[in-house]
Amino acid sequence: MPPAKQRGSPVTDTSLAVRRKRDVVAVVGPDALTYLQGQLSQDVEVLEVGGSAETFLLQPAGKVEAWMRVSRLAEDHYLLDVEAGFGAQVVARLTRFLLRTDCSVEEVEWDLVTVIDAEASGFSPPVGGLALPVEWPGLVAIDLLGPSVELPDGLAEGSPQDWEARRIAAGIPAMGSEMDSTTIPGATGVVDRSASFTKGCYTGQELVARVNSRPAGTPTRIVRASGSGPAPPVGSEVTVDSDPAGHVTSVATVDDGFVALVSVRRAVATPAEAMAGASPVSLLGV
Structure with a gap:
């Protein structure tokens, strides 16, 4: 029924x-x-x-x-x-x-x-x-x-x-796209809604707590992005002012262009205008 x-x-x-x-x-x-x-x-x-x-x-x-x-x-x-x-x-x-x-x-x-x-x-x-x-x-x-x-x-x-x-x-990450067995939880952008810092011990807790206590954060992070041109393939290199900034992890075509998730380096400030392969893209942040 x-x-x-x-x-x-x-x-x-x-x-x-x-x-x-x-x-x-x-x-x-x-x-x-x-x-x-x-x-x-x-x-x-x-x-x-x-x-x-x-x-x-x-x-x-x-x-x-x-x-x-x-x-x-x-x-x-x-x-x-x-x-x-x-x-x-x-x-x-x-x-x-x-x-x-x-x-x-x-x-x-x-x-x-x-x-x-x-x-x-x-x-x-x-x-x-x-x-x-x-x-x-x-x-x-x-x-x-x-x-x-x-x-x-x-x-x-x-x-x-x-x-x-x-x-x-x-900005919802997915296993196999935004994260795998090599991923640090802090790089996913979802620790705040996926981990408790008040409960008792659990397997793997030490790395989560250690990274959370560091103001610098993780070497990479996931941000949302969008563009009005052709959708870049997953894996496309993302550059800001011609400098390597990250890569596309997920992308989907929408009526007015495309939306994407991008793994960017720690030094990349967002929002920012970038290139994903040959396509202009706006990095929107988390």
């Missing part, structure tokens, strides 16, 4: 429903909370049932294993949803330290439908699942996550490319 739009549903003429592929990992059992609290950068203890938050899963040395969302489905039932193709990596990392712990960690086949330009209050959760708000600069959406999710009635269906353009414009 599709999630029904409720009376007074806050949707707009631009609202789109997009099917997205995410890998989902279930962590279930009496020790699930305690275990995740020691493995994730987010403060899992403060999550209420039905709540969610972005989080890092880090390597022992502090680099990124995965950036994902943690949601609390029930008292001892948590879900981790991550970019498609990274679920097995999350399972492998979590089970590596799963010793004398009464909880299970396994991938599950769940659906995800994102309703762009709509607020969570306008939709009911899918049966057995969750309705999760998505709020970023210039983007308000709702993720309908569940064992089986149909497209909501009365909404136009968008494409994965529609989501990709909005993701990039909002």
Whole structure:
């Protein structure tokens, strides 16, 4: 049964429903909370049932294993949803330290439908699942996550490319594009919303805390960018005043040109006008 739009549903003429592929990992059992609290950068203890938050899963040395969302489905039932193709990596990392712990960690086949330009209050959760708000600069959406999710009635269906353009414009990083196993969390631009500095210890915490305490920041950072010409390919070198400044990590064509995410060097001040390959581009900052 599709999630029904409720009376007074806050949707707009631009609202789109997009099917997205995410890998989902279930962590279930009496020790699930305690275990995740020691493995994730987010403060899992403060999550209420039905709540969610972005989080890092880090390597022992502090680099990124995965950036994902943690949601609390029930008292001892948590879900981790991550970019498609990274679920097995999350399972492998979590089970590596799963010793004398009464909880299970396994991938599950769940659906995800994102309703762009709509607020969570306008939709009911899918049966057995969750309705999760998505709020970023210039983007308000709702993720309908569940064992089986149909497209909501009365909404136009968008494409994965529609989501990709909005993701990039909002500055949302993605595993495999803006970060991988060599990435320092501080270089992603999402530590403030993905890590707690008041909870107890967790694996990889030392590097996060050390970088956060340094005014200079990390050697690189992710910034939003846009241009009105042809979209540069991912990987294109970005220059400012002919000096190397970084490279394009994600790009999407939009009606008036393109939007992009760019990894820039620490010394690059933004906003700034730059070149991405042969295309002029405006570096917009975080």
